[in-house]
Amino acid sequence: MSKGITYLEAIRAAQARALADDERVFIYGQDVGKFGGAFKATKNLANEFPGRVLDSPLSEDAIIGLAIGAAIEGLRPIVEMQFADFSTCGFNQIVNHAGTLFYRTGVPCPIVVRLPSGGTPGGGPFHSQSMEAIYAHYPGLVVMTPGTVEDAYSLLLEAVALDDPVLFCEHKFLYNHLKADALPESALPVGRAALAREGRDATVVTYGAMLHESLAAADTLAADGYRIEIVDLRTVKPLDTDTVLASVARTGRLLCVSEAWPWGGVAAEVIARVTAEGFGLLDAPPQRLNARDTPVPYHPDLWSSHRPTAAAIESALRRLLEM
């Protein structure tokens, strides 16, 4: 293994730092203790922080419910859903309890729900889902979708520091693939999108693993002389409309890329906002590229045709550039 820190190690490091810096922080979830988590995101943390990294029963509703009660009492729980897909079993507590608590009672609910998200080859229908849009739909929740090692680290620390419930959509495909030289010393403010690549011919708005497919597509198109600008949303809620509009103002063309399903998703929201607030900036109809509207298939060959890939993004961009 080459040197450098992976996206997964960054998540572990952020949790270690949160535990070290703030005695209110604890970690609760299935297999997160001695075992170190299904993906090893909490490896050794139970040893390093005795009594603060604890295995839970197989009860997503009760895990989130416990976190909410602990947050009311002033603690800062980080809970791990073993896969984002299983958070549907804790959905009620997330959207109806955590999401409404501050608005109803004036008492904040500082919980972080880590959601190992997105597809990997062979993951199949129940270990591959991207849940960001469904949580972003509900008021009172912050939804983070880090696409870089640096953001996996800094946004997770921000998530713990925020007084509100955060759904932290960490992408499993990036866990071990993505590396950085070092952990970041500073980061953009939470809620600000990043300009991942500067360009002038078209804007791609994306997040999570699709950032890297989009960057690869932009590299290919660069060989033909096209300069593609890429906006990495970093957090989908709040959504940094200003940065998106500023980019579209430069390029006049917009493609939104998301690994999630198309219906009512983040890509749809970005296009709705740009169309409503920046219609005059557009030189062509805004486009989106999502996963197909079926369950995420198991077979790697089906899976790689189900989600957007660099090749699919490249061809969507070529169509957009010709409009």
Place this chain on the structure above:
Amino acid sequence: MSHGGHPVTKSDFVRAYRVMLLARILEDKLASLYRSGLIKGGVFLGRGQEALSVSVGISLHKGDIFAPLIRDQAGRMAFGDTVLDTLRTYLGSQLGSMRGRDGNIHRGRPREGYYAMISHLGAMVPAVAGGLFARRMRGQHGIVGATCLGEGGTSTGAFHEGLNLAAVEKLPLVVVVANNQFSYSTTNDRQFACKDLLDKAAGYGVAGHRAGGQDLMSCLQVVRGAVAAARDGGGPQLVVADILRLVGHGEHDDAWYVSPELKASALGRDCILLAEQRLIAEGWASEEDIKTWRAEYHKEVDEAAAKVRREPSPNPADEEWVAVSDSKVAEFFRE
């Protein structure tokens, strides 16, 4: 399984009765305000369940955690809720603890250990467990958390997950189930198939207690015993009481589905009347005392209702319309 009682003194009984009486008089007022069209949404009463409910609130200490449910006006008041805040929440006063953002029984002051229920049944079980988990993590001991449910709530996943988790963690949680025979209109034979709801306690590895639902003395003894056992490190406690709901699910429901035979049965006895008979038989209060308390509570409730009706409603133009609290993200949500 314990049927044992905890000592209850005359003054405990009198205090509990007076809270029940105040809750009943306040709820009668709520029903009347609802029928006059002054309360929007629903009104959900605890008539017939006051003895069990008050026993929960009165057995807890300041600093404990309580997540009451729909029929717990008496328990709420014993835990510190007021006539004024009840009326403010029901009538939508801007000065109420929920500021018009939530209503009726969905009220609380979580910072004071009085959690505000959500409508989804069973959801408060793991939340109270989490509060207790946090208190223990912070080194606070001798704290108890309690929450109430009907028998219908025991059919939810959240009840199961929460009670199991509390048992695994050996948390000082008391779950009080009012088996009031109807979940809205659904009868027990369509709700559960176990012979006795109390059998569930063994399944979770928690202690079980049965309280005589209409009998205030039994409720006080049993619930106090359960709370004391939890406080002493005995882990979660499940209390079940058989009761009949003496009203509809809400005031919109005339409960036509409750048979006259059931109403006339032992289950249908009114816990307040039974408590009054006991007060008089034991010589703990006279009919004159009870009459005086009634008059006093009617006056308090009527005056509070008149005051709240003059209070401002929330003004949509002044509402922030932001559901997050942290200034680092709230700015993004302002319209």
